[in-house]
Amino acid sequence: KIPFMVPECQAFVEEFEGALGKGKGRKLYAYKVMMAKKMIKFNRDFDNFKTACIPWERKIKEVESHFGSSVASYFIFLRWMYGLNLVLFAFMFGLVVLPEVMMGLPYGSIPRKTVPRAEQDRAMDISVLLDFGGYCKYSILFYGFYNDERTIGVLQFRLPLSYLLVGVGIFGYSLMVVIRTMARNSDEGGDGGDDGQFTFAFKMFTSWDYLIGNPETADNKYASITTSFKESIVDEQENQKDENIHLRRFLRVLANFLILCSLGGSGFLIYFVVKRSQEFANLDQDELSWFEKNEVEFVMSLLGLVCPPLFETIAELEEYHPRIALKWQLGRIFALFLGNLYTFLFALFDEVNAKLEKEKSIRNATIWGLNEYYSNYSSYHNTTDIPPPDIHPADVIRGPCWETAVGIEFVKLTVSDIQVTYMTILIGDFLRAMIVRFLNYCWCWDLEAGFPSYGEFDISGNVLGLIFNQGMIWMGAFYAPGLVGLNVLRLLTSMYYQCWAVMSCNVPHERVFKASKSNNFYMGLLLLVLFLSLLPVVYTIMTLPPSFDCGPFSGREQMYNVVMETIENDLPAFIGNIFTYATNPGLILPAVLLMVLAIYYLNATSKNYQNANLELKKKMQMKTDRNSNKKSSLFSIGKSLGIWPKI
Amino acid sequence: MGTTASQLRKDLLSEYQELTFLTKREIILAHKRFSELLSKEDRNVPTPRVPMEKVLSLPELKSNPFRKRISHVFSTSDMKDGSLTFEDFLDLLSAFSDSATLEIKSHYAFRIFDFDDDGTLDGGDLEKLVNCLTGETDDTRLTTEEMRQLISNILEESDIDKDGTVNLSEFQHVISRSPDFVSSFKIVL
Numbered sequence: 080k081i082p083f084m085v086p087e088c089q090a091f092v093e094e095f096e097g098a099l100g101k102g103k104g105r106k107l108y109a110y111k112v113m114m115a116k117k118m119i120k121f122n123r124d125f126d127n128f129k130t131a132c133i134p135w136e137r138k139i140k141e142v143e144s145h146f147g148s149s150v151a152s153y154f155i156f157l158r159w160m161y162g163l164n165l166v167l168f169a170f171m172f173g174l175v176v177l178p179e180v181m182m183g184l185p186y187g188s189i190p191r192k193t194v195p196r197a198e199q200d201r202a203m204d205i206s207v208l209l210d211f212g213g214y215c216k217y218s219i220l221f222y223g224f225y226n227d228e229r230t231i232g233v234l235q236f237r238l239p240l241s242y243l244l245v246g247v248g249i250f251g252y253s254l255m256v257v258i259r260t261m262a263r264n265s266d267e268g269g270d271g272g273d274d275g276q277f278t279f280a281f282k283m284f285t286s287w288d289y290l291i292g293n294p295e296t297a298d299n300k301y302a303s304i305t306t307s308f309k310e311s312i313v314d315e316q317e318n319q320k321d322e323n324i325h326l327r328r329f330l331r332v333l334a335n336f337l338i339l340c341s342l343g344g345s346g347f348l349i350y351f352v353v354k355r356s357q358e359f360a361n362l363d364q365d366e367l368s369w370f371e372k373n374e375v376e377f378v379m380s381l382l383g384l385v386c387p388p389l390f391e392t393i394a395e396l397e398e399y400h401p402r403i404a405l406k407w408q409l410g411r412i413f414a415l416f417l418g419n420l421y422t423f424l425f426a427l428f429d430e431v432n433a434k435l436e437k438e439k440s441i442r443n444a445t446i447w448g449l450n451e452y453y454s455n456y457s458s459y460h461n462t463t464d465i466p467p468p469d470i471h472p473a474d475v476i477r478g479p480c481w482e483t484a485v486g487i488e489f490v491k492l493t494v495s496d497i498q499v500t501y502m503t504i505l506i507g508d509f510l511r512a513m514i515v516r517f518l519n520y521c522w523c524w525d526l527e528a529g530f531p532s533y534g535e536f537d538i539s540g541n542v543l544g545l546i547f548n549q550g551m552i553w554m555g556a557f558y559a560p561g562l563v564g565l566n567v568l569r570l571l572t573s574m575y576y577q578c579w580a581v582m583s584c585n586v587p588h589e590r591v592f593k594a595s596k597s598n599n600f601y602m603g604l605l606l607l608v609l610f611l612s613l614l615p616v617v618y619t620i621m622t623l624p625p626s627f628d629c630g631p632f633s634g635r636e637q638m639y640n641v642v643m644e645t646i647e648n649d650l651p652a653f654i655g656n657i658f659t660y661a662t663n664p665g666l667i668l669p670a671v672l673l674m675v676l677a678i679y680y681l682n683a684t685s686k687n688y689q690n691a692n693l694e695l696k697k698k699m700q701m702k703t704d705r706n707s708n709k710k711s712s713l714f715s716i717g718k719s720l721g722i723w724p725k726i
Numbered sequence: 727m728g729t730t731a732s733q734l735r736k737d738l739l740s741e742y743q744e745l746t747f748l749t750k751r752e753i754i755l756a757h758k759r760f761s762e763l764l765s766k767e768d769r770n771v772p773t774p775r776v777p778m779e780k781v782l783s784l785p786e787l788k789s790n791p792f793r794k795r796i797s798h799v800f801s802t803s804d805m806k807d808g809s810l811t812f813e814d815f816l817d818l819l820s821a822f823s824d825s826a827t828l829e830i831k832s833h834y835a836f837r838i839f840d841f842d843d844d845g846t847l848d849g850g851d852l853e854k855l856v857n858c859l860t861g862e863t864d865d866t867r868l869t870t871e872e873m874r875q876l877i878s879n880i881l882e883e884s885d886i887d888k889d890g891t892v893n894l895s896e897f898q899h900v901i902s903r904s905p906d907f908v909s910s911f912k913i914v915l
Contacts, residue, residue, distance in 0.1 A: 305861065
């Protein structure tokens with residue numbers, strides 16, 4: 080409570096504060112105290128400023144008061160992702176794109192930056208641009224545009240090194256941020272806790288969401304609380320009815336088998352479609368319909384839309400408790416997305432290998448052609464000082480540049496994902512709400528209460544979609560620097576679009592969930608997706624040779640050779656020695672062993688703490704039992720004496 | 727709203743910042759909302775009081791089943807009528823703010839749930855609590871049998887010293903194990 084004697088208290092403190100620093104140190108002490116106070120005030124002002132900077136606070140609060148904290152947690156997650164992507168975009172843009180644009184060579188000066196002669200008359204067509212070919216392909220959006228000069232411009236900016244470090248740094252930064260957020264989340268209130276120990280007490284004391292400000296939501300909340308009370312009472316009362324354990328087991332095995340089949344089927348479908356798209360790429364582009372050109376993305380998005388409801392219907396066979404069923408559902412959707420993504424990647428790898436083969440022959444042809452030119456020139460003009468061949472950049476023979484192709488695939492995938500998501504919201508929520516609202520007047524049954532009714536906001540579907548979208552961005556950012564910028568725009572428009580859609584077309588859930596432990600669950604998924612998208616990128620950096628004529632690593636044997644070159648040429652010699660020693664297997668293996676031992680030790684310690692916890696609980700129980708015995712004996716004594724001390 | 731009486735003095739503002747968990751922006755917003763609740767005559771009174779009905783008309787509290795109890799708990803009025811001064815209002819917002827600690831929140835939650843103000847949550851308090859949570863209408867209420875079962879389950883879970891009531895430390899012990907409590911015990915203007 081705010082004491083109403085604050086001015087007197089403050090005066091007292093000020094008067095006697097200086098007296099604490101007696102003797103010689105008085106002035107220094109007073110100065111220190113003053114600085115401490117100023118620091119506190121500065122921190123407070125800075126905190127105020129920081130909270131004022133957080134965007135969309137009002138919007139999210141409105142959603143929260145209508146729909147409860149779980150729907151709002153999706154928007155908070157979206158906002159967090161936007162912040163993350165903004166930082167990644169700043170890295171990519173500031174350290175890679177901007178230097179190339181400002182200090183690098185302009186469009187049209189060297190072969191990799193120019194549209195080849197054969198494609199030039201179609202380079203401005205809308206259909207080609209929408210496919211990210213033509214001028215789009217040879218722009219800063221993709222890997223192929225960047226030049227491989229060691230240093231560029233007045234500042235001697237090392238672009239290839241910067242490109243590699245930013246590409247890896249994106250993963251490093253994301254990892255740091257995700258783990259920091261997970262640690263912060265698990266700090267508040269602890270995730271897990273004792274499941275089932277305090278079910279009733281929690282329902283009683285913590286089930287009301289004080290942020291609800293809308294009477295309709297409050298009514299829903301009352302209904303859901305009542306239902307949950309009744310459910311738990313019934314649960315507690317009756318024992319497990321083993322109706323027919325064998326039938327249930329058989330149904331569950333059947334359901335899992337069906338789901339595995341559909342997962343396998345979807346993986347095969349994607350592989351088949353990507354193979355077909357490779358064949359299409361060899362045909363003349365004009366003969367293909369739009370559908371055939373975008374088949375891969377279309378099929379992937381379709382699978383992402385159709386399979387989750389399919390899994391839900393199959394899961395009805397299993398008859399699990401709703402919370403467990405939700406976990407299974409989330410796990411299956413996760414497996415679906417993962418399987419699809421990795422099948423797509425493997426099919427893409429096949430394409431990359433094919434391109435690498437083609438590149439070898441083109442490269443040999445180019446080198447042979449150049450040697451021919453040099454020998455002809457020297458034999459004709461009889462000099463050894465030969466100028467480079469005078470061919471227009473658009474006419475030079477170009478290699479297939481697999482990195483740009485991969486980048487284009489990821490960008491197309493992201494774009495189609497965006498389109499499908501927005502279309503789904505427009506049709507599945509908005510159109511449905513319009514139909515229910517306006518056809519209700521002339522329809523036989525009550526549309527609002529009965530079949531279509533208004534949609535509910537699918538939290539888990541949306542969150543998973545967001546996580547996987549981010550996974551694709553992480554994978555594709557190395558090959559298409561413009562992808563991160565695209566994602567920033569996408570998240571920004573998503574925020575406004577989905578806020579509008581949820582407020583105007585959705586109704587609150589019937590069972591208003593709480594956004595509690597799920598937060599760390601989704602962060603854990605994000606972490607897993609981060610690792611899984613790190614793997615392909617690191618593999619390509621370490622193993623696959625870069626294209627010989629495009630991108631910042633052209634001409635080198637491996638992409639990471641840039642780092643080696645920089646260490647050899649630019650840094651002092653002893654740093655090179657340090658690196659050579661550090662990468663010695665004799666040093667790395669003991670380090671790995673040490674980490675494994677540390678993990679084992681920490682695991683053992685945490686188990687010990689848990690045991691100590693249980694012991695303390697038991698002791699507390701015994702102590703209170705003893706106390707209550709004492710109390711009851713005191714009570715009986717007091718009663719018999721006719722007195723009972725009031726506590 | 728431009729008169730000096732309705733503006734918050736700078737020194738009071740910094741004082742409130744130090745004494746509560748609220749940021750400067752939140753305090754200014756709270757002052758604005760509080761002034762809107764005051765009637766014309768009350769505006770020029772040195773420490774104006776807002777009657778309980780006006781407080782309960784705030785949209786953030788209107789749908790809350792515990793609104794009357796919240797008003798009573800934070801009110802410093804001698805007449806126990808649930809009216810709030812501005813400092814009571816800030817107290818309320820501070821306890822319900824994002825940065826308030828678990829101890830503060832559980833302390834106030836205990837006082838809110840203690841319907842008869844006797845310092846413990848006994849069977850009567852728990853029954854009133856359940857009735858608040860299930861809504862005021864008759865068809866959502868629990869039957870007497872269900873109520874009895876529910877209360878005995880709760881006391882079994884939370885009453886450590888088995889005296890038939892939940893006191894503050896038992897309550898805080900339960901609340902500290904809950905992952906949802908801190909995030910749901912929040913009111914933001």
